[in-house]
Amino acid sequence: MSAWIERVWYGGSRWKFLLWPLSWLYLLIVAIRKAVFVMTKSTAEADATSLRPPVIVVGNLTVGGAGKTPLVVALVEYFQRRGLKPGVISRGYGGESESYPVLVERHPDPKVTGDEPALIHMRTGCPVVVAPRRAEALQKLLDVYDCDVVISDDGLQHLALPRDMEIVVVDAQRGWGNGLCLPAGPLREPVRRVQSVDLVVSNGLHAQVGADYMMQLRPVRWKKVSGGEEKSTSYFAGRTAHAVAAIGNPGRFFATLADLDIASIQHAFPDHYSYARKDIEFNDNLPVLMTEKDAVKCKSFNLENAWYLEVGAELNSAFYERIDARLNELRSHKKHG
The missing domain is CATH 3.40.50 (Rossmann fold)
Structure with a gap:
């Protein structure tokens, strides 16, 4: 953006x-x-819901x-x-x-x-x-x-x-x-x-x-982009690293790195950016840190010192209870409908 x-x-x-x-x-x-869609929507489409x-x-x-x-x-x-x-x-x-x-x-x-x-x-x-x-x-x-x-x-x-x-x-x-x-x-x-x-x-x-x-996104672990190694979230604490992010709000990722006590050299790219290897080669020995969404596009580069942060979405049990209640309601409706 x-x-x-x-x-x-x-x-x-x-x-x-x-x-x-x-x-x-x-x-x-x-x-x-929306008006055109409503007028042209067929009864058969509605019946297929069940x-x-x-x-x-x-x-x-x-x-x-x-x-x-x-x-x-x-x-x-x-x-x-x-x-x-x-x-x-x-x-x-x-x-x-x-x-x-x-x-x-x-x-x-x-x-x-x-x-x-x-x-x-x-x-x-x-x-x-x-x-x-x-x-x-x-x-x-x-x-x-x-x-x-x-x-x-x-x-x-x-x-x-x-x-x-x-x-x-x-x-x-x-x-x-x-x-x-x-x-x-x-x-x-x-x-x-x-x-x-x-x-x-x-x-x-x-x-x-x-x-x-x-919903709170919690860091889980660092994983090597090329596969294999895993490190704790504190592994890069107190160090400087290149941080690359091609997501809707790169600032959120950079802020997470700051929370993990990592001094990041920030490289923001447009959301869904298609990386080339040269985009993330910085000709120094610093690690390159990225999001999991970035890592799936960089995996084939076989980078030596590139890592992505795996995060988990935390929501309280009431959220999932609400989901279950809605699904049960749908099943009951279909069963008796």
């Missing part, structure tokens, strides 16, 4: 007033699109990362611990394939699948299917795999995707920005959209907005 856009969306720049008319045009297009497993959409209202993928991973791992068979669908931002849908295989190529689907599959081992049209990804997932529950990594605004539960994730540091829709602000939809979703989860403890639950 450019520094200028950052100032307009999150820093109070007066440029937002000049862009405001374009935001109204954007809202008009969104409203027309024939598939529950679909949980984890999305956000703002452009850029808010913490959706860590929450998707946490949900997948929770369902796996309960003995269920979750599957994940995704748009696959940053990837490009000659044909879709794409099944994310054991050794995925992030250039084809996108970085986040590759991360989710490598971290959890669960089935992941990628397609620009998420409804097609859902159908492929259900055709190939036996899933009890499906999680969509993003897709809140993908109208054709059927869903039974919507979870919005918001970055506690950034909130809703200036509260305006694109391009004057970071919102894909007006803030009032949260009134129609099932849950709002704040990524961080100091949310600027109301949220039902808080």
Whole structure:
């Protein structure tokens, strides 16, 4: 995200007033699109709901990362611990394939699948299917795999995707920005959209907005990008390192390194950036530290001293109880419907 856009969306720049008319045009297009979809939606599509497993959409209202993928991973791992068979669908931002849908295989190529689907599959081992049209990804997932529950990594605004539960994730540091829709602000939809979703989860403890639950990303361990070695989170404490991040909010990662007492030389790249080896060769002996999302794209470089920070999303038990209650409600409805 450019520094200028950052100032307009999150820093109070007066440029937002000049862009405001374009935001109204954007809202008009969104409203027309929704109206056309509702008018053309068939009864057969609605009837098919009873024939598939529950679909949980984890999305956000703002452009850029808010913490959706860590929450998707946490949900997948929770369902796996309960003995269920979750599957994940995704748009696959940053990837490009000659044909879709794409099944994310054991050794995925992030250039084809996108970085986040590759991360989710490598971290959890669960089935992941990628397609620009998420409804097609859902159908492929259900055709190939036996899933009890499906999680969509993003897709809140993908109208054709059927869903039974919507979870919005918001970055506690950034909130809703200036509260305006694109391009004057970071919102894909007006803030009032949260009134129609099932849950709002704040990524961080100091949310600027109301949220039902808080999620905290906790460092777990350092892992070597090329595989094999693991180190404790304190391993680089008191040292200087290069820090690279191609995520929606690189500052969050850099702040985490500071919390771990690491002096970082910061290298921020655009979200979903496709790395070349030269991007992370700094011609010195300092370690290179990155996020797990970056690591899936750098693994093939066989870097000698590059490490990624594995993090875990912590949510209280009430969050998962709410998820279970909703799934039980859906099962009961289908059983007696």
